[in-house]
Amino acid sequence: xxxxxxxxxxxxxxxxxxxxxxxxxxxxxxxxxxxxxxxxxxxxxxxxxxxxxxxxxxxxxxxxxxxxxxxxxxxxxxxxxxxxxxxxxxxxxxxxxxxxxxxxxxxxxxxxxxxxxxxxxxxxxxxxxxxxxxxxxxxxxxxxxxxxxxxxxxxxxxxxxxxxxxxxxxxxxxxxxxxxxxxxxxxxxxxxxxxxxxxxxxxxxxxxxxxxxxxxxxxxxxxxxxxxxxxxxxxxxxxxxxxxxxxxxxxxxxxxxxxxxxxxxxxxxxxxxxxxxxxxxxxxxxxxxxxxxxxxxxxxxxxxxxxxxx
Amino acid sequence: xxxxxxxxxxxxxxxxxxxxxxxxxxxxxxxxxxxxxxxxxxxxxxxxxxxxxxxxxxxxxxxxxxxxxxxxxxxxxxxxxxxxxxxxxxxxxxxxxxxxxxxxxxxxxxxxxxxxxxxxxxxxxxxxxxxxxxxxxxxxxxxxxxxxxxxxxxxxxxxxxxxxxxxxxxxxxxxxxxxxxxxxxxxxxxxxxxxxxxxxxxxxxxxxxxxxxxxxxxxxxxxxxxxxxxxxxxxxxxxxxxxxxxxxxxxxxxxxxxxxxxxxxxxxxxxxxxxxxxxxxxxxxxxxxxxxxxxxxxxxxxxxxxxxxxxxxxxxxxxxxxxxxxxxxxxxxxxxxxxxxxxxxxxxxxxxxxxxxxxxxxxx
Numbered sequence: 001x002x003x004x005x006x007x008x009x010x011x012x013x014x015x016x017x018x019x020x021x022x023x024x025x026x027x028x029x030x031x032x033x034x035x036x037x038x039x040x041x042x043x044x045x046x047x048x049x050x051x052x053x054x055x056x057x058x059x060x061x062x063x064x065x066x067x068x069x070x071x072x073x074x075x076x077x078x079x080x081x082x083x084x085x086x087x088x089x090x091x092x093x094x095x096x097x098x099x100x101x102x103x104x105x106x107x108x109x110x111x112x113x114x115x116x117x118x119x120x121x122x123x124x125x126x127x128x129x130x131x132x133x134x135x136x137x138x139x140x141x142x143x144x145x146x147x148x149x150x151x152x153x154x155x156x157x158x159x160x161x162x163x164x165x166x167x168x169x170x171x172x173x174x175x176x177x178x179x180x181x182x183x184x185x186x187x188x189x190x191x192x193x194x195x196x197x198x199x200x201x202x203x204x205x206x207x208x209x210x211x212x213x214x215x216x217x218x219x220x221x222x223x224x225x226x227x228x229x230x231x232x233x234x235x236x237x238x239x240x241x242x243x244x245x246x247x248x249x250x251x252x253x254x255x256x257x258x259x260x261x262x263x264x265x266x267x268x269x270x271x272x273x274x275x276x277x278x279x280x281x282x283x284x285x286x287x288x289x290x291x292x293x294x295x296x297x298x299x300x301x302x303x304x305x306x307x308x309x310x
Numbered sequence: 311x312x313x314x315x316x317x318x319x320x321x322x323x324x325x326x327x328x329x330x331x332x333x334x335x336x337x338x339x340x341x342x343x344x345x346x347x348x349x350x351x352x353x354x355x356x357x358x359x360x361x362x363x364x365x366x367x368x369x370x371x372x373x374x375x376x377x378x379x380x381x382x383x384x385x386x387x388x389x390x391x392x393x394x395x396x397x398x399x400x401x402x403x404x405x406x407x408x409x410x411x412x413x414x415x416x417x418x419x420x421x422x423x424x425x426x427x428x429x430x431x432x433x434x435x436x437x438x439x440x441x442x443x444x445x446x447x448x449x450x451x452x453x454x455x456x457x458x459x460x461x462x463x464x465x466x467x468x469x470x471x472x473x474x475x476x477x478x479x480x481x482x483x484x485x486x487x488x489x490x491x492x493x494x495x496x497x498x499x500x501x502x503x504x505x506x507x508x509x510x511x512x513x514x515x516x517x518x519x520x521x522x523x524x525x526x527x528x529x530x531x532x533x534x535x536x537x538x539x540x541x542x543x544x545x546x547x548x549x550x551x552x553x554x555x556x557x558x559x560x561x562x563x564x565x566x567x568x569x570x571x572x573x574x575x576x577x578x579x580x581x582x583x584x585x586x587x588x589x590x591x592x593x594x595x596x597x598x599x600x601x602x603x604x605x606x607x608x609x610x611x612x613x614x615x616x617x618x619x620x621x622x623x624x625x626x627x628x629x630x631x632x633x634x635x636x637x638x639x640x641x642x643x644x645x646x647x648x649x650x651x652x653x654x655x656x657x658x659x660x661x662x663x664x665x666x667x668x669x670x671x672x673x674x
Contacts, residue, residue: 206373207406209393211420211471221419225410 041285048278057272067279087263087280094260097174097249098242101181102189105238106231108182109189113230114223116190117197128194131187139184143251146180147171150252172254180248185241189234192307196230197223229304236295236308240288260284319349319507320370320475325379327365327531339365341531343379347475347509352501355511356518357528358554363511364403366528367477370509371400383474394423399468400477403484405460407452413463414439414448420471438466441500458489465500475507482517494521515555519543527551548672552598559599559640565670567592574668577634579614582665595670601643603667606630606653612660616640621655628653632661 048067050059074084116127134142149155150170157167170176200223208218224231246261255262260280267277292308299306327340339362347353355363368374370381372393381389388396399420407416417438421431439445442462452460461481468476478497482490498521501508512518518525519539526533527542527550535542535551546552549560563574565583574583574597583597609615619639620631623646630642630653640661644653653659 201404201406203402203404203406204408207400207402207408208419209373210371210400211467212394212423213419214392214394217423222408225408 044278044281044285047275048282050275052273052275057268057274059274064275067273067275070273070276071279071283090258090260090263093174093258094243097178097181097245097257097259098239100178101185101242102235102238104178104182105186105189106193106234108186109193109234110227110231113190113194113197113227114219116194117200118202124198128191131190131194134184134187139247140251142184143180143247146176146183146252150176150179171252172256174253174257176252177249177257177259180252181242181245184245184248185238188237188241192233192237193227193230196227196233196305200226228302229299229306232295232299232304232306233308236292236306240291243288244284319351319384320347320509321345321382322347322366322370323380323382325366325369325381326377327362327369327374328377338362338531340369340376340379343532345526345533345536347507350505350507352498352508352510352521352523354518354522354525355509355528356513356515356522356525356554358513361528362531363528364479365531367400367479367509367511370475371398371477372396373400397471397474398477399471399473399475400479401461401464401468401481403479403481405452405464405484407460407463407467409452412449412451413444413455416452416463417467417470419467424471434470438470441469441503442466442496457485458493461485461493465497469500469504469506473506475509478508478510480511480513483512483514490517497521519555527554529554544669546598546669546671549596549598552669552671557601557641559601559604559638560671561597561599561638561640561668563595563597565592565595571666572670574670576663576668577614577616577636577638577661581614581663581668583668583670584666585670596673597668598671599640599663599668601629601641603664604632604640604642605662605664606632606642606644607660607662609658609660612662614661614663616659616661618653618655618657618659621653632659634661 047059049063049065051062051064051066053060071087072083073081075081116124119127147154151157152167152169152171154170156170160167204222204226205218208222213221243259244261245259246265249255249257249259249262253259264277264280267273267280271277295306295308298304322343322345325340325343326338329337329339331337341362343362343366345353345366355366357363365374369376369389372388372391372395376389379389380387383397388398408419411419414435417435418431421434426434435448436445439448442465444459444462444466447455447459452463455463461484464481481497482493485493494517497508497510510521519542522539524536524538525542526536528534529550535547537545542551542555546555546558552558553560561576563576566573566575566580571582572584573580574595575581576597606618614634616632616634618630619633620629622629626646628644628646630644632640632642634640642661
């Protein structure tokens with residue numbers, strides 16, 4: 001590159017204002033983003049329309065909509081096609097688990113976030129730190145910790161024994177999966193709601209009291225509307241990843257709970273049906289984008305700030 | 311303790327409120343405050359920031375519990391009631407309009423809380439919009455309004471509940487000067503039209519003088535003086551009141567026992583003075599003299615003489631500083647035609663203090 005070219009890249013030619021870097025510096029990040037984020041999505045999209053080889057995994061480069069047909073339809077030995085609800089059921093289970101996770105997380109996060117905003121700025125910083133501590137540790141490790149808590153001879157059963165109650169099977173069912181999901185996604189609910197409420201002007205609450213509202217009325221009519229943008233973000237940040245969760249159903253559900261994430265993993269593993277796994281991923285992606293689109297439209301209509309990332 | 315007056319408007323007796331400061335010390339926001347605010351009165355709580363006036367307002371609204379004392383509205387004791395049970399509403403300093411609601415919904419908020427029937431709410435909101443001259447913008451959000459309009463919405467929202475007492479916490483402090491003047495007149499008009507008792511907190515002495523039927527001048531958590539604007543301005547009881555309201559010269563002097571009139575010596579000359587609080591003992595005292603009660607003459611026309619130290623042209627008048635023989639400096643306001651002719655900095659002038667208008671004030 002010429003000397004002038006380098007100067008241009010550094011923003012020293014007078015075109016860029018001082019302190020402003022030229023677009024050249026963003027190129028590596030943009031490249032990484034394109035290749036490693038968009039790239040796999042394109043690969044998945046292409047794979048979903050390819051054919052399955054006779055044996056083993058991988059794909060055959062030959063167009064086929066078979067993977068999408070396979071999602072809803074099943075062909076029996078006589079060649080009749082009929083509706084197959086097995087995969088939809090897996091979607092239903094995922095939706096139910098994700099919905100329950102989201103509802104419980106929001107229900108727990110709202111009062112926690114509101115309580116946090118009433119503290120001094122120092123205390124608030126500390127509490128935000130506490131909420132983000134789980135992010136510092138590997139999810140797998142944290143999920144194994146739940147196995148220690150819930151196993152037959154685990155902490156919870158030991159406590160039950162001490163207080164004279166029958167130990168029970170807590171692990172390897174959908175309840176344990178749900179507990180793991182709620183635990184994982186609670187911070188993702190607290191943080192956006194907290195940040196929506198952090199700037200809340202408590203004079204508004206006083207004004208509502210003054211105008212005749214009681215405690216619940218103040219929460220419902222003044223605080224909740226202020227938090228609703230954050231609540232919407234929290235719903236998106238909990239529901240979407242919970243829907244596609246993989247680790248919790250495997251470790252805490254003991255493989256008996258087949259959520260969409262596990263279904264997809266199985267297609268690349270035991271089932272050796274890569275195109276079908278890719279098609280399932282594309283379906284989830286499409287549903288997610290649809291949801292995000294609806295959320296952003298709602299945000300625009302109600303002039304609320306909704307963030308789809310932390 | 312004062313017995314609450316049955317027919318009276320708002321009565322505060324022996325109110326105490328102590329806050330703990332960040333350093334652990336105690337701050338008396340209210341220290342034995344007793345006030346009688348009459349029905350339909352425009353009552354101003356005036357004082358510098360931190361004097362307790364806002365705390366008192368919040369205590370009346372029920373947003374701040376008192377440590378001691380009682381508040382009565384007519385015959386009813388209200389200081390134990392929850393805010394939503396008090397027939398009292400507040401216009402907040404920051405307006406505190408609900409950002410997610412329209413102007414119309416903001417005004418209707420309190421009425422909905424009362425579970426008033428919908429047609430009655432609509433009628434009341436329309437009436438309020440007309441009262442504050444906002445009928446054109448009922449659908450806008452607060453963020454789409456100017457400061458003056460937001461102020462009107464806050465006023466309409468509080469008045470919609472038809473409170474017995476309206477509390478206003480420095481409602482005009484965020485407006486620019488011209489708008490503030492307009493709103494001052496507006497508030498007076500609305501108060502006259504509705505007949506509601508207004509309790510108005512401000513730190514602006516001009517605002518207090520021009521608006522209040524009565525003023526309570528607060529300092530250190532208690533009223534230093536309560537009276538009509540004329541009382542407060544013309545007969546301040548203490549140095550603090552005289553200093554806080556208007557411009558004042560303070561002169562340390564010696565009071566003479568009155569054979570016929572109360573007199574004091576200023577600049578070596580005996581002048582007639584008066585005291586706001588009845589008889590005052592002879593001895594050292596502080597005089598408060600308003601600049602407009604002093605006139606300048608030619609040096610030989612007055613017994614009391616001085617030297618002109620400063621002269622500032624202000625358009626409507628000349629602001630002068632005169633140094634007396636005893637070293638006291640007096641600020642004087644002189645109409646310009648007079649000053650234009652003889653006054654020059656450094657020159658000798660005669661000083662005449664209007665008899666009886668130099669006031670003896672207490673030091674506290």
